Amino acid sequence: AQSVTQPDIHITVSEGASLELRCNYSYGATPYLFWYVQSPGQGLQLLLKYFSGDTLVQGIKGFEAEFKRSQSSFNLRKPSVHWSDAAEYFCAVALNTGGFKTIFGAGTRLFVKA
């Protein structure tokens, strides 16, 4: 069955430090991959997506992610974290099965310390 794994339930980084959030997926074909951010009381906001082509994708707010087929991974990175980045981050896979059903990981909560 298709699944998305985010191994880290929560991560704490210092402001200005670099960030990497891990995501692994299980899916037979090349998936559509997404990273969303959810701040308290806010809806999910798309950070970036990968459909095909260049495996390094740039997103909003200075985030980027790299698709590695051999590792079934799509890790999210940011070179310098800001306090406002504290939120819940979700990796997601969309299945090209007509309905484009999207499967989300359990999320990683990011804490930023001053």
Add this chain to the structure above:
Amino acid sequence: GAGVSQSPRYKVAKRGQDVALRCDPISGHVSLFWYQQALGQGPEFLTYFQNEAQLDKSGLPSDRFFAERPEGSVSTLKIQRTQQEDSAVYLCASSLATKQETQYFGPGTRLLVL
């Protein structure tokens, strides 16, 4: 322009009551999705509409859950005879076209069943 809106934002129901949750997608968006997000979890797919057609309802947890989108715009998720395990945030998302595009999420309806 206006984003996806959902109402009510909060709903408290007594166990056994029926509830109806409304989603107003972005005008012109063909695809509409419902997700259920339990506390501390990622969103879980419930159902998908393309215009008024419900093409995938594989995620609906039981026959107490019913969704409709009769005119291809506004959608309603109905839960009959609510149970405590139905307590969650219900998210609606819409996207422009039938092929996979960015999903825009509403703020969600937080349902608490007592």
